[in-house]
Amino acid sequence: MEKNIYELEQEMWNAAAKRDKETFLQLVSPEAVMVCGGFRCSGADYAELIGDFGISYYEITNFETVAETEQLIQVHYIVKTIADSPETADLAGLFHITSSWKKINGRWTLIFNMDQRVMGE
Numbered sequence: 001m002e003k004n005i006y007e008l009e010q011e012m013w014n015a016a017a018k019r020d021k022e023t024f025l026q027l028v029s030p031e032a033v034m035v036c037g038g039f040r041c042s043g044a045d046y047a048e049l050i051g052d053f054g055i056s057y058y059e060i061t062n063f064e065t066v067a068e069t070e071q072l073i074q075v076h077y078i079v080k081t082i083a084d085s086p087e088t089a090d091l092a093g094l095f096h097i098t099s100s101w102k103k104i105n106g107r108w109t110l111i112f113n114m115d116q117r118v119m120g121e
Contacts, residue, residue: 056084
C-alpha cells in the first residue's frame with residue numbers, strides 16, 4: 001500500500017531526528033532544493049548536515065495539501081521542535097514548512113523543502 005505524504009513527511013522528520021542520512025536520502029532527492037534558515041542547499045548536502053541536527057522531539061500540526069496532481073503534491077504544515085542540547089537551540093521552535101513531492105519511478109520523492117520560523121517565536 002502506498003504511503004501518503006503526511007506519513008512520508010513524518011518519516012523524513014524521524015530520519016533527521018535520528019541523524020539517519022541513508023533513510024533521509026531514500027525520501028529526499030539528492031538534487032532537491034532545501035531552503036532552511038535562509039540557507040539553500042541540495043538534498044545531498046542537507047543529508048550531510050543532519051548528522052548535527054539535534055532535535056529530541058517534533059510534532060506536525062495544521063497539515064494541509066496546497067496543490068495536487070497525479071505526479072506532484074505540495075503541502076504546508078507547522079512543525080514544533082525541541083532541541084536536544086544548547087548547541088542546537090536554534091533548531092527549536094515553531095516553523096512553517098512547505099514541501100513538494102514528485103512521483104519519480106513510481107515512488108514519491110521530496111524535491112523541494114523550505115522552512116520559516118513562525119513570527120513571534
